[in-house]
Amino acid sequence: MWKKAAREVTKKERTESNDVGKLRSRIMRAVGSKATSCERTVRDYLRPLGVRMRYNVASLPGKPDIVIPSLRFAIFVHGCFWHGHGCRRGARIPKTNAAYWTAKIARNRARDRRNAAALRRAGWSVVSIWECDSGRVRERKLKALRE
Incomplete structure (x- = not known):
């Protein structure tokens, strides 16, 4: 379930994101x-x-x-x-x-x-x-x- 949400976050976003909290928040929010x-x-x-x-x-x-x-x-x-x-x-x-x-x-x-x-x-x-x-x-x- 969380793997699908993590895949939706692009590789570019992962490398460009300086704020780990915002990235994690987006992944957790995508989990149904x-x-x-x-x-x-x-x-x-x-x-x-x-x-x-x-x-x-x-x-x-x-x-x-x-x-x-x-x-x-x-x-x-x-x-x-x-x-x-x-x-x-x-x-x-x-x-x-x-x-x-x-x-x-x-x-x-x-x-x-x-x-x-x-x-x-x-x-x-x-x-x-x-x-x-x-x-x-x-x-x-x-x-x-x-x-």
Whole structure:
């Protein structure tokens, strides 16, 4: 997801830019939050099961990426960097403004926990799928839907 955004910043801009902060800001701003490739992969897995899905439901805590109302099932597809996953990509903190990023990711993780707890209290099942999950891991997590 971030690689595509980084490619959009031209090589000329990278070499001419004296302000690393502005360049990083432009790259981060270009990263999308809806219909990411990981979300589309999960949707493609669910579609043949014949379940009705809704996307980015704002009326639920945390605005889950994919919701299956009939099963009361909420799926969050998390980007490893933004949500502080323990993998190589998620554990990396940018060198510039490290204190800001550390605090931001900690806030994101706390918010994720609060939202998942609120959904569970309301009777929803919650699954988090990480950007780095291989196809097998995603499939194993999604098999819970069939049961």
